Amino acid sequence: MARTLSLILLLGNALQLRAQAPAFDEYQVKAAFLYNFAKFVEWPAGTFPNSMDPIGICIVGLNPFGSTLENMVQGKKVGDRAFAVHRFPDTLQAGQCQILFIGASEWRRTRALLEAVKSPGVLTVGETDDFTALGGIVGFRLDGARVRIQVNLQAAEHARLKISSKLLSLAEIAKKQP
Amino acid sequence: MPESVPKGRAGRRIAIPLMRWGVAFAVGWGVPTPGLAQTPPPRDLTQFTLEDLMNVEVVSVSKKEQTLAKTGAAIFVITQEDIRRSGATNIPDLLRMVPGVDVARIDHSTWAVSIRGFNGAYANKVLVLIDGRSVYHPAYSGVLWYAQDVPLEDLERIEVIRGPGGTVWGANAVNGVINIITKNAQETPGGLIVAGGGSDAQGEGLVQYGGHIGQSGDYRVYGRYSNLGKSDAASAAQPADSKRVQEGGFRTDWNLSPRDLLTVQGEIRLVDGGQTVTGVIAQAVPDLGTFGQPVADDAGNLLARWTDKNLNGSEISLQASFDQSHASASVGDDWSSIGDLDFQNHLSAGRRNDVVWGLSYRVNANRFGGNDVVTLNPLRRTDPLYGAFVQDEIILTKTLTLTLGSKFEHNDYTGFEVEPSAQLVWAPSAHSSIWLSAAQAIRQPSNIDEGLLAVSSVVALPQGLIGLVTLSGNPSTKVERLRDFETGYRAQINRRLSLDVTGFLSFYQNLQTIEPLAPYFTSGGGFPHYVIPEIYEYKAHAQSYGAEAFATWNVSDRWKISPSLTMLNLSVLRDASSQDPTVAQVAGYSPRRSFQVRSFVNLGRGFEWDQTLGYTGPLATGNIPGYLRLDLRFGWRLGEFFDLSIAAQNLLQPRHAEFPDSDFIDHMQDQRSFFGKVTWRF
Numbered sequence: 001m002a003r004t005l006s007l008i009l010l011l012g013n014a015l016q017l018r019a020q021a022p023a024f025d026e027y028q029v030k031a032a033f034l035y036n037f038a039k040f041v042e043w044p045a046g047t048f049p050n051s052m053d054p055i056g057i058c059i060v061g062l063n064p065f066g067s068t069l070e071n072m073v074q075g076k077k078v079g080d081r082a083f084a085v086h087r088f089p090d091t092l093q094a095g096q097c098q099i100l101f102i103g104a105s106e107w108r109r110t111r112a113l114l115e116a117v118k119s120p121g122v123l124t125v126g127e128t129d130d131f132t133a134l135g136g137i138v139g140f141r142l143d144g145a146r147v148r149i150q151v152n153l154q155a156a157e158h159a160r161l162k163i164s165s166k167l168l169s170l171a172e173i174a175k176k177q178p
Numbered sequence: 179m180p181e182s183v184p185k186g187r188a189g190r191r192i193a194i195p196l197m198r199w200g201v202a203f204a205v206g207w208g209v210p211t212p213g214l215a216q217t218p219p220p221r222d223l224t225q226f227t228l229e230d231l232m233n234v235e236v237v238s239v240s241k242k243e244q245t246l247a248k249t250g251a252a253i254f255v256i257t258q259e260d261i262r263r264s265g266a267t268n269i270p271d272l273l274r275m276v277p278g279v280d281v282a283r284i285d286h287s288t289w290a291v292s293i294r295g296f297n298g299a300y301a302n303k304v305l306v307l308i309d310g311r312s313v314y315h316p317a318y319s320g321v322l323w324y325a326q327d328v329p330l331e332d333l334e335r336i337e338v339i340r341g342p343g344g345t346v347w348g349a350n351a352v353n354g355v356i357n358i359i360t361k362n363a364q365e366t367p368g369g370l371i372v373a374g375g376g377s378d379a380q381g382e383g384l385v386q387y388g389g390h391i392g393q394s395g396d397y398r399v400y401g402r403y404s405n406l407g408k409s410d411a412a413s414a415a416q417p418a419d420s421k422r423v424q425e426g427g428f429r430t431d432w433n434l435s436p437r438d439l440l441t442v443q444g445e446i447r448l449v450d451g452g453q454t455v456t457g458v459i460a461q462a463v464p465d466l467g468t469f470g471q472p473v474a475d476d477a478g479n480l481l482a483r484w485t486d487k488n489l490n491g492s493e494i495s496l497q498a499s500f501d502q503s504h505a506s507a508s509v510g511d512d513w514s515s516i517g518d519l520d521f522q523n524h525l526s527a528g529r530r531n532d533v534v535w536g537l538s539y540r541v542n543a544n545r546f547g548g549n550d551v552v553t554l555n556p557l558r559r560t561d562p563l564y565g566a567f568v569q570d571e572i573i574l575t576k577t578l579t580l581t582l583g584s585k586f587e588h589n590d591y592t593g594f595e596v597e598p599s600a601q602l603v604w605a606p607s608a609h610s611s612i613w614l615s616a617a618q619a620i621r622q623p624s625n626i627d628e629g630l631l632a633v634s635s636v637v638a639l640p641q642g643l644i645g646l647v648t649l650s651g652n653p654s655t656k657v658e659r660l661r662d663f664e665t666g667y668r669a670q671i672n673r674r675l676s677l678d679v680t681g682f683l684s685f686y687q688n689l690q691t692i693e694p695l696a697p698y699f700t701s702g703g704g705f706p707h708y709v710i711p712e713i714y715e716y717k718a719h720a721q722s723y724g725a726e727a728f729a730t731w732n733v734s735d736r737w738k739i740s741p742s743l744t745m746l747n748l749s750v751l752r753d754a755s756s757q758d759p760t761v762a763q764v765a766g767y768s769p770r771r772s773f774q775v776r777s778f779v780n781l782g783r784g785f786e787w788d789q790t791l792g793y794t795g796p797l798a799t800g801n802i803p804g805y806l807r808l809d810l811r812f813g814w815r816l817g818e819f820f821d822l823s824i825a826a827q828n829l830l831q832p833r834h835a836e837f838p839d840s841d842f843i844d845h846m847q848d849q850r851s852f853f854g855k856v857t858w859r860f
Contacts, residue, residue: 024223024234024235024236024237025236025237025673026236026237028223028236029223029231029234029236031223032223032224032226032231033231035224036228036231040228061576061608062247062248062577062605062607062608063607063608064607064608064609066607066609072223072224073224076224087576088576089530089573089575089576090529090530090573092529103608104245104608105245105247105248105605105608107245108248108532108571109526109532111487111493112526112532116529133436142236145235145236145237146232146233146234146235146236147231147232147234147236148232149232166228167228170228170229170232
């Protein structure tokens with residue numbers, strides 16, 4: 001009898017199933033943000049040798065986007081520039097990247113990865129809680145079910161990137177811990 | 179919640195082909211009204227403005243899977259939500275949800291907790307840490323769970339690692355580590371009052387307050403009282419297992435500079451409990467008897483930890499802790515002072531190497547209060563333990579990581595010991611990984627192993643004579659050794675389902691046995707009697723294999739199910755030279771199979787309905803039948819300030835036994851119980 005009771009109680013939970021409100025996957029939205037950053041960030045002169053060079057989005061370490069990011073930016077352009085998505089095990093080739101994403105799975109070496117980005121003009125983007133404190137430029141944060149952005153202005157200046165006030169107005173400004 | 183409709187789409191009636199997935203949605207039939215939107219929004223996020231993107235609600239997979247993506251060990255994290263919604267009022271009850279962990283309640287004051295077998299009141303094969311401070315008691319060679327009563331509201335998380343390989347911490351992480359981590363003081367500002375009461379005379383009150391200190395510090399201070407009455411008389415002849423805890427503590431966290439963090443925390447805890455003991459009564463002519471015995475622990479501890487991140491990416495941490503306790507348990511009284519100093523350095527060496535290394539020094543000063551039944555020789559002992567470890571995580575390719583490491587320890591019983599380990603992790607994406615590990619671990623000996631002198635039993639012999647069975651420690655102590663091989667698979671299968679599976683194969687050597695020596699006749703103590711001596715030896719070995727699996731399934735946005743399964747096949751055998759008849763029983767202290775399903779439902783408006791249904795297999799030793807257990811919790815979050823809950827445990831039966839008598843402690847039956855709690859934050 002007790003076992004029947006427990007089964008009924010558990011099955012009763014099934015009554016909580018409701019029609020699903022369509023929601024987006026966290027990484028679809030983050031990929032859309034990366035695409036948008038290209039529209040709202042100005043890279044220093046000389047970043048692109050040619051006018052047709054693509055905007056490089058690089059993912060360092062494990063890739064949480066699957067194919068979402070590539071699919072999203074395929075065929076899109078900002079100004080005249082298309083996108084190219086690369087993956088690297090570390091940040092030594094950061095010079096090819098205008099946008100550099102470091103995922104949560106790299107949390108243990110995020111600091112080392114950021115320190116190894118020597119060339120200016122790289123917009124570093126991450127999602128760990130201390131990303132901007134460690135010197136990253138843009139950090140994603142989840143506030144309940146919404147994605148928020150934190151921007152480290154000093155790091156942006158150090159990378160000689162100009163972030164449009166439109167993007168800044170929507171972001172939280174974070175301070176760097178040297 | 180109304181679906182957010184991207185601005186700029188209002189009024190459009192065009193069906194827009196979207197994305198590579200070839201899905202077409204029609205948008206904006208009529209003027210969309212917030213709250214009544216029935217049509218799904220367009221799925222091409224590149225058309226969304228920045229404001230739109232910030233308003234979109236996302237389904238997020240737990241970061242746990244990603245932060246664990248490169249971990250080459252079987253790890254389970256008990257989160258704050260797990261803790262809050264479990265209805266548990268103590269740490270062992272929380273550990274029931276972890277696959278691979280055996281938790282059995284012996285009585286209201288006493289628990290048997292172990293990982294992958296070898297369970298008992300003084301189970302000694304698991305390292306238990308609270309904020310990096312080991313709570314393994316050197317004199318009893320086990321953890322006194324009744325003395326570890328950290329307020330659950332202050333727990334950040336509990337990490338449980340099964341198996342020895344994934345650990346860099348100190349001694350005795352043989353079958354695993356339970357790492358209990360409290361919240362940073364920054365996370366507990368303001369006031370907190372918790373009051374609860376329930377059946378079995380259970381009551382609890384916590385008062386806590388936290389705030390800032392100057393510009394860069396945060397603190398919290400708490401005081402707590404809790405009480406639990408005896409098991410009911412139907413459980414046993416003389417329940418004596420009431421328990422009362424009075425404790426107070428503080429934690430301060432400082433950002434000394436942007437690079438330096440300092441934590442100082444301390445607590446004082448007075449625990450009074452009791453057990454029903456069946457053992458030898460110290461009297462002129464010793465005899466066996468059953469009697470109620472108080473157990474207690476008056477303890478205080480202080481811990482300071484300093485972390486420095488310096489400019490070239492390396493991090494140093496230094497931790498010093500001091501622990502003072504006076505404990506009385508079924509085997510005797512003990513005064514203990516433990517000092518511990520730990521240094522760790524984490525640095526990147528080259529592009530592909532992530533190195534952690536450390537040194538530790540631990541000193542136990544013990545004084546055992548011996549009596550005629552149980553004593554230690556010497557009664558006072560000071561034992562230093564020196565340790566060092568090094569671990570290198572090597573990135574072989576984008577997806578393959580190899581971690582090699584070793585612990586080195588020097589103790590005063592067996593000298594120098596080495597515990598190497600290796601893990602290989604293949605992570606083809608951030609969403610799935612496969613890992614392999616191999617490691618060796620040892621159990622550090624303690625004073626009981628070497629210096630115990632106890633009368634463990636009294637037997638009646640013909641002609642009115644009695645025989646005293648004595649048990650002595652062995653000066654030639656050996657270390658129990660484990661060689662362990664594991665593999666696991668961890669994946670975020672889709673955005674609603676994640677899975678973690680582990681398999682292991684373990685080989686144990688030099689397990690402790692009790693070997694008989696030649697009996698002799700004596701008139702010592704003023705009465706003629708036989709002495710049947712027994713001595714600790716290390717003449718057993720064991721092999722165990724098994725698997726643990728758990729999954730998290732977000733059935734809907736309001737309903738989450740977490741099932742878990744544990745399988746353990748442990749066989750403990752005596753070596754050819756052993757004559758210990760009890761070795762065959764050791765494996766029977768853990769169930770071969772257990773499973774659990776936890777269900778969490780958000781009913782809306784702050785109401786929560788949580789259930790745990792679990793089956794624990796029978797214990798071959800002590801004839802403890804398997805049992806099915808149902809715990810329920812109904813909670814109500816009233817805004818940000820109030821949290822009410824009613825929980826029931828063991829609903830299916832009025833009482834059931836979970837563990838046989840252990841280490842002279844008579845077991846009680848765990849009862850059906852109810853507990854209501856009010857939490858007020860201000």
